[in-house]
Amino acid sequence: MDQESTGGGPLLNRRQKMTGYLLVLPALLYMLFFVAYPIIDNLRLGFLDVSVMNVSHGEQPFVGFVNYKDLFAESVLVTSIFNTLIYTVACIVLQFIIGLAFAMLFNRPFRLAQRLRGLVMISWLLPATITAMMYKFMFGAGNIVNDVLSRLHLIRDQIDWLIAPIPAMITLIIANTWIGIPFNMMLLTTGLMTIPKDIYESASIDGANACNRFFRITLPLLRPAIYSLLVLGFIYTFKVFELVLIATHGGPVNATQMMSTYAYKLSFELFKFSHGAAAANIMFLILLFVGVIYLRMVRKEERSGL
Structure with missing residues (x-):
């Protein structure tokens, strides 16, 4: 049975x-x-009035969207959102371009490809705090960058990298780009290895040059990897914290204040816990929106592939 x-x-x-x-x-x-x-709990905290006086005991009244109104009434939140978007977009573009160039270089068979690829990975393996202190010394107290640029006759006057607003943001973008290049390189290298070599050989026989093969074969076949890379890169870069906190602490005059560092400042420096929670919730909603867009793009790509 x-x-x-x-x-x-x-x-x-x-x-x-x-x-x-x-x-x-x-x-x-x-x-x-x-x-x-x-x-x-953080969403709940954003609708309450919690400060250092009543965080452990006492009444924590419900205030609704008052905390959010207070944040948008101040210019610092808008500045932090703008700074975070500029920082994120600039880092993603630079990381992707340089990472793709390295991926295509190390995908070619030459003797030192694996060793050089491992050497590039060092910047991604280092803790963010070490990188922040290193770049703070290079661009700040150590004055190494100014000295090198002066010797190459690229600048005449010393640049206040961590004191002036625009140079401070450029310093953070350079530091985070250096961190993120290996991550982009590894994901794109994996995507390049999945592309059959026969496609390139057939295209070469048909008369396609290197530029045509890149834009008509490489980029279209790398599209799923590029989607994942851009979304993950946006999320990782958008929530940057250690690098900014150690290198510039959001200064000068909030010129490099990011949403994460502003939420930290509200909660643990100004002890406005509810306002800090509200700022963190706004950042969470932005990242959630990006994640939803990514899922829709993936589903659209899967449907088109069926």
Whole structure:
């Protein structure tokens, strides 16, 4: 007698489902406790009036959207959003262009390709705090960058990299670009390795030059990897914290104030916990919007591929 005639089939399916639920349960509990709960509690905190006087005890009145109105009434939040967008877009563009160039270079078979690729990875493996201190010394107290530029006759007067607003932002963009190039290079290298070599050979036989092969073969076939890379790069770059906090601390005069550092300043320097939570919630909503757009792009790409 088979299992279906004796009822063993449904019983086996229920056991398999229960086993699956038990295996997923630890990850679910982890996500609920360390991800869902902090997000929900931070959303709740943004609608309350919590300060250093009543954070541990006392009444915490519900104020609705007053905290958000207060933030938008001040110019610092708008400045931090603008700075974060400029910083993110500039870093993503530079990281992608340089990372793609390195990926195409190291995808070619030459003797030192693997060693040089490993050397480039050093900037991504270093902690962000070490990178921030290194660039703060190079562009600030150490005056190394000004000295090199002066010796190359590229500048006449010393540039106040960490004191003037625009040079300070340029310094952060250069530092984060240096960090993110290996990540872009590795993802794009993986995408390039999946492209069959026969396609390039057929295109060369048909008379396609290097420029045509790049724009008509390489970029279209790398499109899924590029989508993932740009969205992940946007999320990682948009929530930058350690680099800015150590290198410039949001200065000078909020010229490099990012949304993450502004939320930190409100919560742990000014002790306006509700305003800091509201600023963090705004940043969360922006990243959530980007994530939704990415999911729609992926679904559209999957439907077009069917």
